[in-house]
Amino acid sequence: MGGQSDKWVLMVTAQTPTNIAVIKYWGKRDETLILPINDSISVTLDPDHLCTTTTVAVSPGFDQDRMWLNGKEISLLGGRFQSCLRELRSRACDFEDEKRGIKIKKADWGKLNLHIASYNNFPTAAGLASSAAGLACFVFALAKLMNLKEDHSQLSAIARQGSGSACRSLYGGFVKWIMGKEENGSDSIAVQLADEKHWDDLVIVIAVVSARQKETSSTSGMQDSCKTSMLIQHRAKEVVPKRVIQMEEAIEKRDFSSFARLACADSNQFHAVCLDTSPPIFYMNDTSHKIISCVEKWNRSEETPQVAYTFDAGPNAVMIARNRKTAALLLQRLLFHFPPHSDTDLNSYVIGDKSILQDVGVQDMKDVENLPAPPEIKDNIPAQKSKGDVSYFICTRPGRGPTVLSDSQALLNPETGLPK
Secondary structure, eight states, X not given: OOOSSTTOOEEEEEEEEOEEEEEOOOOEEETTTTEESSOEEEEEBOTTTSEEEEEEEEETTOXXXXXXXXXXXXXXXXXXXXXXXHHHHHHOOXXXXXXXXXXXXXXXXXXXXXXXXXXXXXXXXXXXXXHHHHHHHHHHHHHHXXXXXXXXXXXXXXXXXXXXXXXXXXXXXXXXXXXXXXXXOTTOOEEEEEOTTTTTTOEEEEEESOOSOOSSOHHHHHHHHHHHOSHXXXXXXXXXXXXXXXXXXXXXXXXXXXXXXXHHHHHHHHHHHHHTSSSOOOOOOHHHHHHHHHHHHHHHHHTSOSEEEEOOSSSOEEEEESSHHHHHHHHHHHHHHSOOOTTOOHHHHEEESTHHHHHHTOOSHHHHHTOOOOTTSOTTSOOOOOTTOOOEEEEEOBOOOXXXXXXXXXXXXXXXXXXX
């Protein structure tokens, strides 16, 4: 474990996207290894708009493993971090940087302490899969640092032990998490169905209804559902296997009507399982239900789906539009039904790909107030407006998988290994 001195710090910085499941994962057959009771399929979201950035560092000068999330130090002693660290350290390989005179033997990795800094550019634990992006980035960055030889699919099996849906963030585009049959979880891995360029017409609009931490965590919610819901077993055995085949076909053929029908139905059934749990779990709220109603009315009036909606374990709506033109019409409807408070800066109310606002023809709050009622609202029914019920909207698209960033983008100081 040589070096010019014991002061060296070796770092890697990586960026990993979040993902949204269109066929949901809910329920485990093994709590420790995080093995699911059904396959799931997700869309990776563009990391330019939703991602985790993580810097991992190693140095003989570090006296303990330490981690900072969004600038605040957190404990690394949790079982999930430790499971991933154990797996990574056992697979670590020899590393040498001749220029800096750093040499780390495979056996040394277990003796060296790590510093990890992670930053989410979106709310943590609000139902936007922050743990998925976070754990995937944790594993991906450490795998690069420790010179692992495993491919992304094998790394996904390690990330899965930190957070189930994290395994799907190891790839861009459209991803399937295979539930697997083996007791040790070796075949419970993620595979890419298609990359982000395969269906790049799609535009995604997320309504952040609440950025607060949810009352029932996904972990405890799943445990309660598995113990008490009759519907979850029927879903896992009878419904999901057929839906997965149909969804794979819809993605391959870019068949939006089938894609939307399956995504909406699966989201609704997942939340039905939550209601079928004792005590019932309410992840969606009144605003979530109003958004569903708005999309359903529009889809029915057009006689073919324009937009798919899906909700994870939280109230935020993820809507997938068939193309950019449809996304502009969707945002027009959402701004009509869910306008911000009058003193809101529109630039902070619609974030991500703001250029869609130009397609909507909206430049300021006056334009929002003057938006016409959507044609599917019947003339004799006064349009209900829910001012302030949505915190903000994120416009995005399917995106790429994890990438390594340059040292200039590191979150840790290269001299001290402490947060910048």
